[in-house]
Amino acid sequence: MSNIPAELRFAESHEWARLEADGTVTVGISDHAQEALGDVVFVELTEVGTEFAAGEAAGVVESVKAASDIYSPIGGEVIAVNEALADSPEELNNDPYAAWIFKLKPSDKAELDKLLDAAAYKAAIGE
Amino acid sequence: MGQRTPLYDLHLALGAKMVDFGGWDMPLHYGSQVEEHHEVRRDCGVFDVSHMTVIDVDGPQAKAWLQHLLANDVGRLHRPGRALYSTMLNERGGIVDDMIVYRLEDRYRLVFNASTRDQDLAWMQAQVAGYDVHLHERQDLAMLAIQGPQARQKIAELVTQSRAALIQHLKPFEAEVDGDWFIARTGYTGEDGLEIALPAEQAPGFFNDLVGAGISPIGLGARDTLRVEAGMNLYGQDIHQDVSPLASNMAWSIAWEPASRQFIGRSALEAEKAAGVAHKLVGLVLEERGVLRAHQVVRIADVGEGEITSGSFSPTLSKSIALARVPMATADRAEVEIRGKWYPVRVVKPTFVRHGKTLI
Numbered sequence: 011m012s013n014i015p016a017e018l019r020f021a022e023s024h025e026w027a028r029l030e031a032d033g034t035v036t037v038g039i040s041d042h043a044q045e046a047l048g049d050v051v052f053v054e055l056t057e058v059g060t061e062f063a064a065g066e067a068a069g070v071v072e073s074v075k076a077a078s079d080i081y082s083p084i085g086g087e088v089i090a091v092n093e094a095l096a097d098s099p100e101e102l103n104n105d106p107y108a109a110w111i112f113k114l115k116p117s118d119k120a121e122l123d124k125l126l127d128a129a130a131y132k133a134a135i136g137e
Numbered sequence: 138m139g140q141r142t143p144l145y146d147l148h149l150a151l152g153a154k155m156v157d158f159g160g161w162d163m164p165l166h167y168g169s170q171v172e173e174h175h176e177v178r179r180d181c182g183v184f185d186v187s188h189m190t191v192i193d194v195d196g197p198q199a200k201a202w203l204q205h206l207l208a209n210d211v212g213r214l215h216r217p218g219r220a221l222y223s224t225m226l227n228e229r230g231g232i233v234d235d236m237i238v239y240r241l242e243d244r245y246r247l248v249f250n251a252s253t254r255d256q257d258l259a260w261m262q263a264q265v266a267g268y269d270v271h272l273h274e275r276q277d278l279a280m281l282a283i284q285g286p287q288a289r290q291k292i293a294e295l296v297t298q299s300r301a302a303l304i305q306h307l308k309p310f311e312a313e314v315d316g317d318w319f320i321a322r323t324g325y326t327g328e329d330g331l332e333i334a335l336p337a338e339q340a341p342g343f344f345n346d347l348v349g350a351g352i353s354p355i356g357l358g359a360r361d362t363l364r365v366e367a368g369m370n371l372y373g374q375d376i377h378q379d380v381s382p383l384a385s386n387m388a389w390s391i392a393w394e395p396a397s398r399q400f401i402g403r404s405a406l407e408a409e410k411a412a413g414v415a416h417k418l419v420g421l422v423l424e425e426r427g428v429l430r431a432h433q434v435v436r437i438a439d440v441g442e443g444e445i446t447s448g449s450f451s452p453t454l455s456k457s458i459a460l461a462r463v464p465m466a467t468a469d470r471a472e473v474e475i476r477g478k479w480y481p482v483r484v485v486k487p488t489f490v491r492h493g494k495t496l497i
Contacts, residue, residue, distance in 0.1 A: 048154075048166060048169075049169055049170050052426055052450070052457075054476075070476070072427070072428040075170070077428065096426065
């Protein structure tokens with residue numbers, strides 16, 4: 011059973027999104043995703059200032075096994091990337107909900123409502 | 138559902154993530170593939186390799202037939218207990234499979250890849266006409282590989298006295314039979330270790346003893362990163378029906394002498410040599426962050442292009458390495474295309490790590 015925090019929203023492509031108090035949205039990958047990927051050894055981060063539409067490829071996570079695209083769960087402009095992942099990509103395995111990947115200034119906060127809540131994500135991954 | 142080895146239930150009980158490998162349900166890892174890799178390099182671990190194809194060859198002309206079938210020469214196995222690595226070639230010099238051949242008292246034992254079983258058997262059956270030989274596939278056996286610097290020591294403490302003595306005196310690339318166990322000092326990791334074939338019904342008990350003694354189970358994931366670091370080719374990836382050993386860093390496994398030995402593929406190899414071998418298999422080291430993967434394009438300035446055949450993250454080196462087939466006139470630097478960008482790589486001999494030591 012993977013860990014699925016109730017306060018987060020999830021994309022079907024296994025990213026989590028968290029609305030912060032300042033209106034920005036933090037993005038990472040779910041516990042289920044890191045489990046499926048196996049040992050993460052490299053994260054190709056996007057650049058601050060890039061604008062993404064919901065569902066657009068926004069970086070790559072490489073495990074020993076394979077490379078997987080990360081998709082932006084909602085549209086917006088990248089305002090920060092987690093540079094610490096360059097030196098310790100394994101944090102995505104160790105603590106997937108603390109090891110965020112990028113932060114967005116959302117173009118439309120209502121897009122968050124289109125994401126899965128914890129219960130729906132749990133069902134989506136068959137748990 | 139794929140085929141299962143006798144250890145399937147134990148893998149599940151140990152928390153293995155199972156994957157399909159050549160039609161078999163096999164453990165990919167039991168938690169962390171990287172940790173398992175390190176465990177083998179610094180101590181030891183046990184792999185279930187019961188999916189591999191074991192064929193015993195006997196009969197009055199077993200030796201003569203294998204001298205016809207294989208590019209290496211079993212005539213070099215001067216006494217029972219010796220083993221050698223070889224390929225089996227088609228008429229074009231392409232590799233049908235690679236294997237280890239063990240000479241035993243009354244027969245030869247060939248251990249092939251799992252995913253090539255059907256093509257191997259079909260090929261061998263097609264070549265037996267005119268020879269008095271018998272092939273026996275040993276599906277009654279399970280096989281465990283126990284690999285790492287502490288492997289022999291630790292196993293010797295868990296088996297009968299006679300098997301312990303055998304394990305102590307076996308030299309690299311030797312094998313002996315003790316009762317219904319076949320014990321070989323061979324492997325696929327670049328570390329010391331053993332491969333033990335035993336009756337399938339005894340395998341769960343022995344595997345349990347090993348794990349109970351603190352020997353970690355290791356999945357196919359670490360098996361792959363260990364063999365890439367050791368520069369060992371994987372059939373279906375680095376070598377296949379359309380490449381020869383000459384283009385695969387395996388010329389050493391071809392026995393040219395005696396010149397009178399007409400093994401299958403010999404004339405094609407001679408023609409390839411005479412024309413000049415076009416490609417070679419080299420190692421690549423990515424100095425920047427990123428991961429090299431199979432099928433990425435390799436570009437060598439003023440020489441030409443090649444392709445990565447196996448690429449991975451190397452846990453021992455903490456950087457990405459690869460095996461790549463490139464034009465013979467290679468250089469010591471090249472570039473690899475990863476997602477549309479070109480990254481500089483170092484071109485090295487394709488042996489990155491052996492016996493725990495970094496070679497590059």
